[in-house]
């Protein structure tokens with residue numbers, strides 16, 4: 165029997181598996197998802213106070229739709245022999261979907277790096293939460309004032325003092341000028357101190373040293389500086405982009421038998437942009453790549469990746485949220501209104517479980533989060 169193998173159990177892998185099952189219908193096709201984790205982790209929610217709520221049992225999604233889950237980690241992809249090696253075992257495939265996601269970029273040669281915390285993985289977020297649990301007045305240094313660092317800093321400000329440091333001249337540098345005033349106002353409101361053009365040069369027991377030589381109190385130092393695609397991408401292409409992602413065509417194909425999705429894929433968004441390493445893109449990328457992997461074997465027409473309008477929604481803790489639209493990140497909602505949109509998105513990214521019809525219907529609906537977003541013609545917030 166022909167076999168589709170999917171590497172990864174995040175947004176792209178899970179939705180890829182569901183979409184492959186959708187394309188399969190009643191045909192004979194074996195679908196195997198390989199991932200070491202028992203749960204699908206909703207990474208965008210890992211800044212929340214209880215990270216364990218940001219997970220869904222993979223078996224409750226995969227079993228009802230007839231997808232096997234092999235709990236293992238892939239070390240090798242042999243595209244000539246159409247084989248992957250997972251925990252030492254060779255597994256053959258007819259079509260492969262690489263959806264192994266991304267990882268936080270770790271600092272090189274930072275003294276005390278082993279003391280760093282992060283919210284990149286469920287284990288990382290649990291470690292941070294457990295470390296600070298029960299403390300009411302901690303001091304935390306957050307390194308990196310990008311999307312993830314801002315969500316970490318504003319969430320942590322609920323119970324302690326937060327110092328946010330970034331090498332850039334401005335906060336949210338990569339988010340552009342659109343939401344900056346609103347972000348700066350939120351940081352002010354929460355009493356978060358920012359040190360720009362600065363980084364951390366040493367982490368010790370209860371302290372951090374900054375690049376200007378200052379030693380500051382730090383019960384925890386949270387590292388949130390950039391993401392890079394899985395190293396497995398190197399085994400698919402030698403033309404990776406600056407984030408380590410594999411270039412793909414409009415069907416998300418990288419090689420004749422290999423499709424790539426999620427944070428591992430450098431898919432075109434439009435003539436001027438590639439997709440973001442974001443769940444809003446990883447989900448539809450997974451749905452298209454998984455569908456196409458199965459459809460290709462079953463001689464069905466392939467689907468094109470045609471992305472929905474780009475939006476961002478940033479949770480700023482007690483200061484509310486910011487919802488933006490377009491690549492210039494035009495602010496459409498702030499404060500309580502922005503927070504309410506974020507809450508709805510955070511609920512919507514949780515996949516249906518236990519019900520094959522619902523899971524397959526969601527896999528068929530490539531942009532199912534969209535009804536929650538304000539329309540393009542809505543007025544920007546004052």
Ligand SMILES: Cc1cc2nc3c(=O)[nH]c(=O)nc-3n(C[C@H](O)[C@H](O)[C@H](O)COP(=O)(O)OP(=O)(O)OC[C@H]3O[C@@H](n4cnc5c(N)ncnc54)[C@H](O)[C@@H]3O)c2cc1C
Nearest residue numbers: 172173174175176207208238265426427441442443444446
């Ligand atoms: C704190 C935080 C906040 C975020 N906020 C947002 C947000 O607000 N909006 C947004 O759109 N995006 C957000 N993101 C980004 C979003 O989480 C990612 O873009 C998304 O998770 C990517 O999905 P993915 O399936 O490609 O990869 P991942 O979610 O990284 O999943 C990868 C999967 O592959 C598995 N895997 C990895 N290596 C192997 C291997 N060798 N063998 C087998 N399996 C492997 C992993 O175990 C995992 O199951 C946030 C991320 C973080 C960390």
